[in-house]
Amino acid sequence: MQGSNGNTGLEIAPAEGKLGVMLVGLGAVSTTFIAGVESVRRGLNRPIGSITQMSTIRLGKRTDHTTPLVKDFVSLAALEDLEFAAWDPIPDDAYESAKTCGVLKPEDVDPLADFLRGIRPMPAVFDKRYVKKLDGTNVKSAENKLELAEQLREDIRRFKEEKGCDRLVMVWAASTEVFMEPHEVHATVDSFEKAMAENHDAIAPSMVYAYAALKEGLPFANGAPNLTVDVPAMLELADEAGMPVCGKDFKTGQTLMKTILAPGLKARMLGLSGWFSTNILGNRDGEVLDDPESFKTKEESKLGVLEHILQPELYPELYGNIYHKVRINYYPPRGDNKEGWDSVDLFGWMGYPMQIKIDFLARDSILAAPIVLDLALFLDLAARAGFHGIQEWLSFFFKSPQVAPGLYPEHDLFIQQWKLKNTLRWLMGEEQITHLGTEYYADYR
Numbered sequence: 001m002q003g004s005n006g007n008t009g010l011e012i013a014p015a016e017g018k019l020g021v022m023l024v025g026l027g028a029v030s031t032t033f034i035a036g037v038e039s040v041r042r043g044l045n046r047p048i049g050s051i052t053q054m055s056t057i058r059l060g061k062r063t064d065h066t067t068p069l070v071k072d073f074v075s076l077a078a079l080e081d082l083e084f085a086a087w088d089p090i091p092d093d094a095y096e097s098a099k100t101c102g103v104l105k106p107e108d109v110d111p112l113a114d115f116l117r118g119i120r121p122m123p124a125v126f127d128k129r130y131v132k133k134l135d136g137t138n139v140k141s142a143e144n145k146l147e148l149a150e151q152l153r154e155d156i157r158r159f160k161e162e163k164g165c166d167r168l169v170m171v172w173a174a175s176t177e178v179f180m181e182p183h184e185v186h187a188t189v190d191s192f193e194k195a196m197a198e199n200h201d202a203i204a205p206s207m208v209y210a211y212a213a214l215k216e217g218l219p220f221a222n223g224a225p226n227l228t229v230d231v232p233a234m235l236e237l238a239d240e241a242g243m244p245v246c247g248k249d250f251k252t253g254q255t256l257m258k259t260i261l262a263p264g265l266k267a268r269m270l271g272l273s274g275w276f277s278t279n280i281l282g283n284r285d286g287e288v289l290d291d292p293e294s295f296k297t298k299e300e301s302k303l304g305v306l307e308h309i310l311q312p313e314l315y316p317e318l319y320g321n322i323y324h325k326v327r328i329n330y331y332p333p334r335g336d337n338k339e340g341w342d343s344v345d346l347f348g349w350m351g352y353p354m355q356i357k358i359d360f361l362a363r364d365s366i367l368a369a370p371i372v373l374d375l376a377l378f379l380d381l382a383a384r385a386g387f388h389g390i391q392e393w394l395s396f397f398f399k400s401p402q403v404a405p406g407l408y409p410e411h412d413l414f415i416q417q418w419k420l421k422n423t424l425r426w427l428m429g430e431e432q433i434t435h436l437g438t439e440y441y442a443d444y445r
């Protein structure tokens with residue numbers, strides 16, 4: 001493969017055959033994702049919000065006018081080649097679950113009923129102690145967590161065989177677990193496996209899935225703020241398996257707005273004294289987050305954003321004293337149609353105060369579904385290109401991007417986008433774009 005700069009891109013195995021997308025959780029996000037892909041495949045809708053399907057990428061100089069679609073530039077699995085599977089402790093098939101979640105209107109779900117009914121959740125690795133507000137009957141049982149992982153691994157192999165998939169990826173789109181901190185048993189694969197065999201509490205269900213995925217050679221994306229693959233043992237396993245991992249917590253709604261707005265205010269050197277964010281939402285996710293322990297996991301993920309974007313250590317006068325508060329309120333009448341309010345207190349020239357009010361009438365799962373698609377396709381690309389371990393270039397999709405130990409996460413949406421596209425250019429041996437406009441400065445040398 002020869003790029004425009006004469007560099008040879010990486011050897012990337014072609015995206016031939018079927019790609020199986022294995023979803024943990026068959027709730028609002030997963031069913032909206034699956035229904036959306038199927039409706040695009042049937043020509044009923046466009047994949048709006050998906051970078052892999054709709055975004056272009058500029059190659060070479062601005063004067064070259066070369067801007068192919070991302071999906072024509074890098075080799076990605078085609079939507080027609082996707083197969084789906086899911087685990088959930090609630091036994092509803094994808095059609096029933098989509099109806100219960102109520103994200104999509106009946107006129108959008110009913111025409112897809114035949115397809116959606118075919119996706120029935122496999123019994124889950126589930127333990128109520130980690131998601132307190134949920135009960136489920138479709139649950140695996142075993143002597144210990146290592147055996148539970150073995151059962152998941154059998155599910156993975158069976159699905160691959162039955163659907164004739166060539167490659168698989170796993171995406172966590174299940175509930176947010178209680179807040180957990182790294183424990184000594186997470187230090188190495190050996191200590192992790194020993195802890196699984198001993199049913200240690202520090203091994204959450206999400207970790208059992210991630211372990212099974214990596215052991216079976218599947219990339220893993222973490223759409224919730226759970227600890228899951230953010231521990232040394234899982235990264236050791238990802239390296240051993242040669243598989244990519246990424247997380248955490250899909251960037252949608254309020255945090256998306258925050259990472260769009262805050263970089264702009266900072267670019268103009270406007271100060272901030274406070275940022276109050278509150279949400280009302282009434283879906284199952286909202287109910288789970290009503291438990292203080294699950295909320296703490298989410299809160300940690302939402303709070304880190306501003307500090308990393310604004311760099312108060314570099315700009316103490318502007319950002320050294322911000323009061324940042326995030327609330328989530330469970331309010332059933334609102335369903336999946338969350339409302340997120342932000343009240344931003346900023347100051348400008350001569351210290352004069354100003355305010356910005358945002359009232360985002362978001363639809364959570366409508367914003368999350370294309371992220372699931374993009375992560376599945378990009379992780380599959382990463383695996384075929386031989387990338388393994390943490391995929392920082394996918395930070396664009398996450399509230400709380402996973403980074404290598406010792407690095408701080410990049411939260412600014414525009415830097416994240418730049419990194420994503422430059423990684424794709426680099427992968428294909430194309431010149432990376434710096435926006436310097438060197439063609440115009442050439443005479444100065």
Ligand SMILES: NC(=O)c1ccc[n+]([C@@H]2O[C@H](COP(=O)([O-])OP(=O)(O)OC[C@H]3O[C@@H](n4cnc5c(N)ncnc54)[C@H](O)[C@@H]3O)[C@@H](O)[C@H]2O)c1
Pocket residue numbers: 024025026027028029030087088089090101124125126127131134136172173174175176205206223224225249250251252253283284285363364365367368
């Ligand atoms: N919707 C968004 O915009 C958004 C954004 C960021 C993160 N997330 C996260 O994505 C996840 C899914 O969100 P949602 O709105 O679809 O929630 P949801 O409650 O509708 O669906 C989650 C599903 O996961 C299942 N589940 C719980 N524990 C499980 C386990 N151990 N194994 C398998 N399934 C399990 C539940 O039964 C439920 O059906 C949540 O963690 C949420 O915090 C969502």
